Amino acid sequence: MATKHILIVPGDGIGQEVTAVGKKVLDKIAARFGHTFTYDEALVGHAAIEATGNPLPDETLTKMRASDAILFGAVGHPKYDNDPSAKVRPEQGLLKMRKELGLYANLRPIKLFDELLDASSIKPEILKGADILFFRELTGDIYFGDKGRKNNGDTAFDIAEYSRFEVERIARKAFEAARTRRKKLCSVDKANVIETSRLWREVIQKIAPEYPDVEVEHQFVDATAMLLIKDPRRFDVVVTANLFGDILTDEASQIAGSMGMLASASVGDGTGVYEPIHGSAHDITGKGVANPLASILSAALLLDISFGMKAESDAVINAVDQVLKAGFRTRDIANAQTPSDMIKGTDAIGEEVLKRI
Amino acid sequence: MATKHILIVPGDGIGQEVTAVGKKVLDKIAARFGHTFTYDEALVGHAAIEATGNPLPDETLTKMRASDAILFGAVGHPKYDNDPSAKVRPEQGLLKMRKELGLYANLRPIKLFDELLDASSIKPEILKGADILFFRELTGDIYFGDKGRKNNGDTAFDIAEYSRFEVERIARKAFEAARTRRKKLCSVDKANVIETSRLWREVIQKIAPEYPDVEVEHQFVDATAMLLIKDPRRFDVVVTANLFGDILTDEASQIAGSMGMLASASVGDGTGVYEPIHGSAHDITGKGVANPLASILSAALLLDISFGMKAESDAVINAVDQVLKAGFRTRDIANAQTPSDMIKGTDAIGEEVLKRI
Ligand SMILES: CC(C)[C@H](C(=O)O)[C@@H](O)C(=O)O
Numbered sequence: 001m002a003t004k005h006i007l008i009v010p011g012d013g014i015g016q017e018v019t020a021v022g023k024k025v026l027d028k029i030a031a032r033f034g035h036t037f038t039y040d041e042a043l044v045g046h047a048a049i050e051a052t053g054n055p056l057p058d059e060t061l062t063k064m065r066a067s068d069a070i071l072f073g074a075v076g077h078p079k080y081d082n083d084p085s086a087k088v089r090p091e092q093g094l095l096k097m098r099k100e101l102g103l104y105a106n107l108r109p110i111k112l113f114d115e116l117l118d119a120s121s122i123k124p125e126i127l128k129g130a131d132i133l134f135f136r137e138l139t140g141d142i143y144f145g146d147k148g149r150k151n152n153g154d155t156a157f158d159i160a161e162y163s164r165f166e167v168e169r170i171a172r173k174a175f176e177a178a179r180t181r182r183k184k185l186c187s188v189d190k191a192n193v194i195e196t197s198r199l200w201r202e203v204i205q206k207i208a209p210e211y212p213d214v215e216v217e218h219q220f221v222d223a224t225a226m227l228l229i230k231d232p233r234r235f236d237v238v239v240t241a242n243l244f245g246d247i248l249t250d251e252a253s254q255i256a257g258s259m260g261m262l263a264s265a266s267v268g269d270g271t272g273v274y275e276p277i278h279g280s281a282h283d284i285t286g287k288g289v290a291n292p293l294a295s296i297l298s299a300a301l302l303l304d305i306s307f308g309m310k311a312e313s314d315a316v317i318n319a320v321d322q323v324l325k326a327g328f329r330t331r332d333i334a335n336a337q338t339p340s341d342m343i344k345g346t347d348a349i350g351e352e353v354l355k356r357i
Numbered sequence: 358m359a360t361k362h363i364l365i366v367p368g369d370g371i372g373q374e375v376t377a378v379g380k381k382v383l384d385k386i387a388a389r390f391g392h393t394f395t396y397d398e399a400l401v402g403h404a405a406i407e408a409t410g411n412p413l414p415d416e417t418l419t420k421m422r423a424s425d426a427i428l429f430g431a432v433g434h435p436k437y438d439n440d441p442s443a444k445v446r447p448e449q450g451l452l453k454m455r456k457e458l459g460l461y462a463n464l465r466p467i468k469l470f471d472e473l474l475d476a477s478s479i480k481p482e483i484l485k486g487a488d489i490l491f492f493r494e495l496t497g498d499i500y501f502g503d504k505g506r507k508n509n510g511d512t513a514f515d516i517a518e519y520s521r522f523e524v525e526r527i528a529r530k531a532f533e534a535a536r537t538r539r540k541k542l543c544s545v546d547k548a549n550v551i552e553t554s555r556l557w558r559e560v561i562q563k564i565a566p567e568y569p570d571v572e573v574e575h576q577f578v579d580a581t582a583m584l585l586i587k588d589p590r591r592f593d594v595v596v597t598a599n600l601f602g603d604i605l606t607d608e609a610s611q612i613a614g615s616m617g618m619l620a621s622a623s624v625g626d627g628t629g630v631y632e633p634i635h636g637s638a639h640d641i642t643g644k645g646v647a648n649p650l651a652s653i654l655s656a657a658l659l660l661d662i663s664f665g666m667k668a669e670s671d672a673v674i675n676a677v678d679q680v681l682k683a684g685f686r687t688r689d690i691a692n693a694q695t696p697s698d699m700i701k702g703t704d705a706i707g708e709e710v711l712k713r714i
């Protein structure tokens with residue numbers, strides 16, 4: 001029986017709707033397992049810009065540092081996407097949070113619930129049994145290097161940077177995770193062209209002998225983008241840089257049938273942040289149709305990783321599994337065979353999960 | 358009846374085997390349509406390093422400039438991939454060629470031959486009718502900016518750069534191609550994080566009004582990596598930067614069933630280069646099993662784009678189609694239902710194509 005303080009950071013768009021359901025799941029777990037979870041809430045992204053002018057207000061950062069774990073929604077707003085010259089952007093809040101909290105390791109487990117085998121564009125016989133754990137580096141690369149304009153604004157530049165230290169700490173996390181799984185690590189880079197990738201590969205090669213039980217392979221990012229679809233089962237743990245990880249994990253969401261199912265954990269030096277990999281999805285915001293299962297599964301990751309509550313985490317995952325087995329779907333994971341009365345909205349499918357915890 | 362001089366640049370690995378077949382197809386076309394094609398051959402990549410120490414010898418560059426079109430194989434060697442500190446690399450030959458010849462536009466048509474609907478990991482009902490034309494920028498981005506080490510080699514950096522001029526010239530090619538097709542252009546960037554992407558989006562927005570008949574959308578690269586698999590038919594022409602194009606077109610090869618089917622054209626200021634998108638594939642080199650259809654289809658692109666020989670190009674594509682309809686396959690595009698006597702090696706399937714021209 002533990003006492004924990006959880007910060008809820010809904011952010012923008014459907015972030016609001018899905019974290020509300022994620023929080024209810026945490027509440028139910030506290031009740032069932034006799035824990036005390038206290039909550040606070042804070043602003044980030046467009047919501048924070050509207051309220052304070054700052055995508056990551058100091059107050060939010062202070063609350064983040066003071067909490068035991070953070071359940072995060074999503075950030076972004078179409079208004080900024082179509083204005084390349086905007087100086088203040090919702091995404092800056094997300095990136096600054098990652099940097100300030102030292103969240104250098106983004107874990108993205110890609111695992112298909114058997115019941116969703118048919119929700120994917122990929123053939124079931126290619127998918128069955130696929131189970132990949134991505135480690136995306138989250139505080140370096142072209143995301144955080146200098147960027148700007150030259151020649152009166154006519155030339156733009158971005159600097160990608162990695163230090164040995166930054167590569168080594170994420171690589172060690174990935175090696176250690178591989179040890180607890182199928183003992184295969186695929187490191188993804190573009191070492192035939194990019195210098196940061198050559199440093200990346202050097203570091204992996206250097207520390208690999210310390211993990212003799214883990215089989216290491218190096219793949220180029222272009223080949224990996226192809227292999228993930230061609231043969232997803234060949235991957236166990238994948239470790240890669242920030243930008244490549246951004247692209248490959250979104251692609252890999254198709255292995256799991258839908259982005260709406262995928263949770264992620266950002267961990268490192270500070271308080272862990274747990275969030276769906278889907279974005280703010282303004283096109284469906286406020287309609288009550290967003291899939292909250294990724295936020296619920298993010299809560300499960302939070303329980304497991306930040307609180308060491310494995311049984312509690314499994315209870316959540318199991319409840320999601322039961323809901324899918326019972327035939328309930330949100331719109332994004334339904335197909336032509338789904339009876340229309342089994343297609344549920346955000347809150348209704350959340351209730352089905354709560355009942356089964 | 359035209360006289361043309363074609364340079365054959367096989368490069369490394371299976372590049373040798375497949376361009377030999379591509380050349381035979383060009384010969385057959387010359388004979389059938391009464392053209393005179395003369396040939397020369399030149400070294401690039403690992404083959405050139407072995408012979409001269411230089412991945413793109415001056416002699417090769419001189420021959421390239423003197424030819425009307427170039428049929429290219431592939432470059433690369435595992436020896437360098439696993440040596441991050443190698444100073445001379447086969448890929449430098451390829452990159453320098455692109456830069457020296459001013460080949461800023463890489464066209465990669467992704468179209469599924471109906472007979473290969475089953476060769477893909479993606480469900481036939483998702484694929485049927487997919488037809489995408491990628492324009493990948495080829496002489497800028499992180500490929501060509503400054504790169505190096507700092508802090509005694511402990512920090513690596515790469516600079517990505519784009520000028521308005523560079524974005525505009527590739528964008529115009531893409532807009533013009535969209536006009537001749539389904540009139541949709543998707544521009545892919547990461548404008549929510551990267552400055553070069555913000556410039557990219559600015560330029561597209563600025564010139565879009567000149568093409569009022571083309572419907573433009575902007576997508577982030579991570580979302581695009583997902584959408585290509587989820588719903589490939591939503592794309593018509595896609596235009597993107599060098600690195601994103603590298604990743605997305607390899608991924609998109611799965612829409613066409615296999616990398617072994619995909620051709621590309623690199624065009625711009627100088628002699629056009631036509632090459633498969635597959636690499637040197639040293640694991641199957643010399644075994645006579647490489648799929649030469651991508652090289653054959655590269656020859657078809659060469660005839661069409663560099664020589665304006667549309668009928669000749671169609672004759673090649675049609676012959677490939679007939680070969681597939683007749684049930685012939687190479688190993689990479691065969692499946693469990695393919696009778697083993699219909700699985701052909703490199704030369705044998707090449708002969709089947711030649712017979713049908
Ligand atoms: C919103 C954006 C800045 C972010 C990223 O690129 O990291 C998102 O795509 C993600 O993957 O968390």
Ligand SMILES: CC(C)[C@H](C(=O)O)[C@@H](O)C(=O)O
Pocket residue numbers: 192193222432433448451603
């Ligand atoms: C070999 C490599 C340098 C090259 C690239 O990244 O451009 C290849 O992947 C390609 O797509 O032509």
